[in-house]
Amino acid sequence: MMKDIKRITNGSPYQQYLYSYPHKTTYRPLAQPTSLQEAWSREGVDDLFLYMHIPFCAMRCGFCNLFTSAKPRGGEQGAIVKSYVDAIERQALQFREAVPHARFSRFALGGGTPTYLEPEDLQRLFAIAKNLFGMDLKITPTSVESSPETASLERLTVLRENHVDRISIGVQSFIDEEVRSVGRAQKREEVCQTLTNMREMGFPILNIDLMYGLPGQTQERWQYSIDEALQFAPEEIYLYPLYVRPLTGVSKLARTWDDERVALYRFGRDYLRARGYEQVSMRMFRKPLARTDDAPKYSCQEDGMVGLGPGARSYTRELHYSTDYAVAAAGVREIISDYSARSDQTLREIDYGTRLNEAEQKRRYAILSLLHIDGLRYADYRERFGGAVQEDFPELALLREAGLCSDRDGALLLTDAGFERADAIGPWLHSEEVDALMTDFDLK
Ligand SMILES: C[S@@+](CC[C@H](N)C(=O)[O-])C[C@H]1O[C@@H](n2cnc3c(N)ncnc32)[C@H](O)[C@@H]1O
Ligand code: SF4
Numbered sequence: 001m002m003k004d005i006k007r008i009t010n011g012s013p014y015q016q017y018l019y020s021y022p023h024k025t026t027y028r029p030l031a032q033p034t035s036l037q038e039a040w041s042r043e044g045v046d047d048l049f050l051y052m053h054i055p056f057c058a059m060r061c062g063f064c065n066l067f068t069s070a071k072p073r074g075g076e077q078g079a080i081v082k083s084y085v086d087a088i089e090r091q092a093l094q095f096r097e098a099v100p101h102a103r104f105s106r107f108a109l110g111g112g113t114p115t116y117l118e119p120e121d122l123q124r125l126f127a128i129a130k131n132l133f134g135m136d137l138k139i140t141p142t143s144v145e146s147s148p149e150t151a152s153l154e155r156l157t158v159l160r161e162n163h164v165d166r167i168s169i170g171v172q173s174f175i176d177e178e179v180r181s182v183g184r185a186q187k188r189e190e191v192c193q194t195l196t197n198m199r200e201m202g203f204p205i206l207n208i209d210l211m212y213g214l215p216g217q218t219q220e221r222w223q224y225s226i227d228e229a230l231q232f233a234p235e236e237i238y239l240y241p242l243y244v245r246p247l248t249g250v251s252k253l254a255r256t257w258d259d260e261r262v263a264l265y266r267f268g269r270d271y272l273r274a275r276g277y278e279q280v281s282m283r284m285f286r287k288p289l290a291r292t293d294d295a296p297k298y299s300c301q302e303d304g305m306v307g308l309g310p311g312a313r314s315y316t317r318e319l320h321y322s323t324d325y326a327v328a329a330a331g332v333r334e335i336i337s338d339y340s341a342r343s344d345q346t347l348r349e350i351d352y353g354t355r356l357n358e359a360e361q362k363r364r365y366a367i368l369s370l371l372h373i374d375g376l377r378y379a380d381y382r383e384r385f386g387g388a389v390q391e392d393f394p395e396l397a398l399l400r401e402a403g404l405c406s407d408r409d410g411a412l413l414l415t416d417a418g419f420e421r422a423d424a425i426g427p428w429l430h431s432e433e434v435d436a437l438m439t440d441f442d443l444k
Pocket of ligand 1: 057063064065066110111112113145146147148168169170171172209210211240241242243244245
């Protein structure tokens with residue numbers, strides 16, 4: 001059945017952030033569980049991405065539905081975190097034994113808030129990367145997420161000593177009352193001090209996350225936050241539209257504010273472009289200098305990703321897997337504690353995820369390419385899958401007719417109108433099977 005383009009052109013531009021495809025809510029207990037060894041046996045393993053997920057934060061922000069737990073309770077905090085890091089180490093060891101030839105060329109610590117960890121626990125994670133996976137951190141592009149409250153000098157020093165070259169920090173807004181209105185306690189002075197420290201310590205790439213569509217956020221206030229961020233000359237800035245999601249602290253805020261978000265988005269985009277930033281995706285802007293062919297690439301969405309920790313996804317071409325997933329505090333705590341208690345034997349088993357048939361592999365490639373500045377290159381698609389993407393996905397013609405993308409230099413690229421509606425285009429390009437599984441998912 002042909003898709004209805006009106007879902008994009010007439011519906012809300014804010015339908016869903018397509019962080020990857022297929023979405024994690026399509027994962028289920030696998031009908032045929034497999035082992036790490038089997039899952040990676042047909043995969044190229046000499047250029048992998050290692051991702052460690054740290055599901056802890058100093059607070060639970062009202063808007064956030066990421067897999068994370070604030071100040072973990074249900075036992076002594078330090079002990080919970082320690083047994084979690086122990087489990088990451090055990091899981092890393094299982095992977096190394098199952099896939100001894102694996103070589104990693106990129107590394108990221110994400111969350112949650114990795115800098116919530118004590119400095120010695122952060123050190124342990126880098127030691128795992130070096131000692132278990134043989135990574136040379138001096139030459140491996142490494143990225144770490146942080147928050148203003150947790151990125152202390154001592155922790156930042158550990159990151160620099162381990163050659164982290166990209167530090168990302170969630171600021172959201174430089175106006176304290178704006179962040180407070182969505183359930184996040186934060187002090188502007190602390191934010192600025194942390195950013196100053198990051199710059200002084202010489203991280204080559206600083207990324208700042210900002211949010212628009214916050215209650216009471218006018219264009220002037222939005223500009224103020226962007227200007228403040230620009231004072232620190234970040235190499236990257238992410239502009240996130242506020243989403244109100246189920247089971248989060250702000251989920252009762254009944255708001256329809258698409259027009260506000262679109263106006264703030266356009267303002268932010270134009271403002272950053274006028275100051276020399278290029279738009280990489282709907283949310284990401286970067287200084288062109290940060291983009292050379294041998295510049296580190298941090299895309300978490302490619303195949304060949306090994307995730308450690310619950311909530312971390314791993315991707316082979318045919319199998320995407322993780323552990324079970326939750327948003328509400330009790331569910332998250334339970335999953336973390338189950339993970340930490342897993343035996344080495346079960347850490348070698350994969351029993352939760354989704355298998356991608358060839359049609360879904362093609363769709364994944366088409367969607368993720370299209371939503372990125374480099375676009376969907378026809379020749380690359382043909383080389384990889386041996387067919388024409390226009391024939392496999394006739395709906396792309398509808399996007400072109402609606403002015404949401406256009407052809408240039410052998411690639412299909414989003415137009416400005418397309419970037420603006422990327423959060424509607426992504427879900428529109430889902431397969432029916434993926435949509436059905438997502439609708440069916442029981443969020444905990
Ligand atoms: C892992 S966090 C960043 C690091 C750190 N935990 C922090 O918050 O400072 C990822 C980013 O996702 C964005 N985000 C999370 N939930 C969101 C929502 N409901 N709407 C818009 N952006 C959201 C925020 O900008 C946040 O900084
Ligand atoms: S936005 Fe960041 S600090 Fe806040 S709960 Fe989410 S991951 Fe944690």
